[in-house]
Amino acid sequence: MDDETAHRPKRRVATTLTHAGRDPSAFHGFINPPVVHASTVLYPNVKGTRTRTQRYTYGRSGTPTTDALCDVMNELEGSEKTVLAPTGLAACTVALASAVNAGDRVLITDNVYHPTRSFADGFLRRFGVEVVYFDPLDHAAFDRELEKGAAAAFFEAPGSLTFEVADIPYLNARAKAAGATTMIDNTWATPLYFRPLEHGVDLSIHAATKYIAGHSDLLLGTVSGNGEAIAKVRKTWDDWGENVGPDDVYATLRGTRTLHVRMPHFERNARLVAEWLDADPRVGKVLYPALPGAPGHALWKRDFDGASGLFAITFKGRTEDEIMKMVDSLELFGIGASWGGFESLATMPVVNKFRSAKAWPDDEPLVRLNIGLEDPADLIEDLDRAMAHL
Ligand SMILES: Cc1ncc(COP(=O)(O)O)c(C=O)c1O
CATH class of the missing domain: 3.90.1150.10 (Aspartate Aminotransferase, domain 1)
Structure with missing residues (x-):
């Protein structure tokens, strides 16, 4: 929330979806933000390229189009920052990779979207992360695994094949108490029907490919969160050079309106x-x-x-x-x-x-x-x- 919106009463979701991510006064009165196709951004002088204090510095670092979608997601999720990834899977993997180091353990729900599992089994294990899967309905087993240590815990509820509903407030509270960074693939519920950050989960992840964009014509992922957890996602995302083309960002923004x-x-x-x-x-x-x-x-x-x-x-x-x-x-x-x-x-x-x-x-x-x-x-x-x- 910026200074201009800090005074405002909290808006209801329909109003947020209609108004968030729009600033017609910044774009000659046009209702929607422009679709900015950009790599290069110009600076007034060389000093500007060193200080990088201007709002936009390079296409990959953000544009008015990506800002608009991030603003909508932040309002829906109650997050400080959102990172846009080229696919829902890329959103899951960048979030996971951001929260672990070699030698760490990560606990992942057994009903996780299977390519996320494949990333953990392959990439994370290859870099020395111990990957443990847990039955989302077996609290005792989850607690036992936490006792052995966990740098991160990844949830998904309901599972997108078998639809078990995990007790996210319970699992999250236990994982946080054990010092883990927590994250959830929240694609099924959308932020309209479940808001993980309100339950203390650090990162809420969406395959916006599904309901958020809503028209089966693009791929896009989002990771939303606060503080250190999202700062680490942003750093990993920067290091991996991730970007989403502006047309897909705009089409996703259009999807959010309905x-x-x-x-x-x-x-x-x-x-x-x-x-x-x-x-x-x-x-x-x-x-x-x-x-x-x-x-x-x-x-x-x-x-x-x-x-x-x-x-x-x-x-x-x-x-x-x-x-x-x-x-x-x-x-x-x-x-x-x-x-x-x-x-x-x-x-x-x-x-x-x-x-x-x-x-x-x-x-x-x-x-x-x-x-x-x-x-x-x-x-x-x-x-x-x-x-x-x-
Ligand atoms: C639960 C869940 N998460 C993530 C994804 C990945 O999304 P994408 O296809 O945009 O990579 C999917 C795709 O089917 C999914 O079902």
Whole structure:
């Protein structure tokens, strides 16, 4: 918050999303910030290149376009600074790398997005970091690992394949007490429905690729935080030479303007589809934390302000081949591994390829559904027709 905004009453999220990151008076009255394509920034004289006191110094260090998106994210997350990364994965990896040194231990939730796991197993281990995965629901095991030391702890809730809801306030408080820097992949909830910094988490990370940008047409990541934790992220980000092209930054900013309009719609559609699935005798579990009776519902209700449109289901007594045939016959759901866009998607992840602390039951193959903005009645009809193959 700068001096000009310090006096202002705290705005509600819809107002923030409409007004943050805009300063028409700085751009000849134009409502939106310019899309600044830039490497070189000129200085008035050589002394200026040495003191670097002017606001913009080089394309990679920030532009009015990147500042606008960072301002929006800072207002949403309650953070001092946001770093923009070229992908959601790059946001996860830069945050992790910033918080550990050779010889440190890092604790990572077993349900973490699997390329983040791959970075930890490969890059971090190669540089002498001990990587330990923990079952997010097993508090005793987590506490035991903390006793052995942890420089950082990485959370994700709910998991984006299996949708366990970790008790983030508990895990975070324990990790902080043990001296760890804490961070969470907050992509599922968006900052509208979960604000990690309010729970004491140091860094909130998003694949803005998903809901924040919202249109399945770009990749972008964000890391938001305060103090030393985000300063270290910024330093690692600088050292790695990360940058995001201005068109993708602008398109993400444009996405933020309707985030509060889209999210409740995703939740409403997902609830209707999840409730219909829950009542169908062919369906085993509906792993949608917003659904009463679903795993993690009580914690979701306690800590989250809403739910997005991504969840998974299992089927009763069906083989993987039968379920695959059903998914292949869906007409409105594209077969795709991403989520958070306007369109519905279905996928069948091989969960145990990416687990080590606790295996997912082999006899419960998962179908993950990203519920989009179609009419939910059409989505339900599509599922019903495809499920006739079971
Ligand atoms: C939970 C989660 N985090 C991070 C990412 C990575 O985002 P990106 O594809 O922008 O690298 C994904 C992508 O699917 C994801 O599902």
